[in-house]
Amino acid sequence: MSERPAVAIIMGSQSDWETMKNAADTLDTLDIGYEARIVSAHRTPDRMYEFAKSARDEGFKVIIAGAGGAAHLPGMTAALTPLPVFGVPVQSKTMSGTDSLYSIVQMPAGIPVGTLAIGRAGAINAALLAAAVLALSDDDLADRLDAYRAHHTASVAEYPIDEAP
Numbered sequence: 001m002s003e004r005p006a007v008a009i010i011m012g013s014q015s016d017w018e019t020m021k022n023a024a025d026t027l028d029t030l031d032i033g034y035e036a037r038i039v040s041a042h043r044t045p046d047r048m049y050e051f052a053k054s055a056r057d058e059g060f061k062v063i064i065a066g067a068g069g070a071a072h073l074p075g076m077t078a079a080l081t082p083l084p085v086f087g088v089p090v091q092s093k094t095m096s097g098t099d100s101l102y103s104i105v106q107m108p109a110g111i112p113v114g115t116l117a118i119g120r121a122g123a124i125n126a127a128l129l130a131a132a133v134l135a136l137s138d139d140d141l142a143d144r145l146d147a148y149r150a151h152h153t154a155s156v157a158e159y160p161i162d163e164a165p
């Protein structure tokens with residue numbers, strides 16, 4: 001059996017991929033393996049249960065879960081696995097993602113979901129947090145993450161365009 005990648009990116013719908021692809025792209029940049037799957041607590045509860053119950057034994061180390069609206073997927077997944085779960089609120093049309101955010105962030109004490117910002121920034125930061133977790137036991141990855149952060153810092157100009165002294 002081939003080894004599972006370290007990160008599972010799950011999402012409630014195909015329509016979430018546009019957002020969650022930002023997490024995948026960030027993991028690609030850091031050369032971290034992932035598997036992306038559509039798993040819905042509402043629409044495919046059996047798939048969600050089977051995925052979450054077996055995720056650790058399958059070899060995943062971190063789960064990134066994105067969902068919009070009544071976004072129960074991250075919390076339900078966290079209830080079924082001891083792996084760290086980072087939740088990404090996908091921007092909904094009707095409530096701009098505040099519904100997704102509140103659905104993910106207000107977990108009862110005892111079942112944590114590390115909740116990120118709504119949308120693209122949240123997806124990117126979920127990947128960076130996953131990288132930080134994995135880097136604790138991977139020195140090469142820690143070096144790649146340092147380089148990523150240094151590159152990010154260096155990319156910020158000190159002055160707005162046309163305003164340099």
Ligand SMILES: Nc1c(C(=O)O)ncn1[C@@H]1O[C@H](COP(=O)(O)O)[C@@H](O)[C@H]1O
Nearest residue numbers: 012013015040041042067068071072073
């Ligand atoms: N929030 C959830 C869950 C869940 O939490 O299990 N399953 C699907 N959805 C969300 O429904 C939204 C609309 O989905 P469609 O675009 O397929 O209608 C998506 O953002 C998805 O994450």
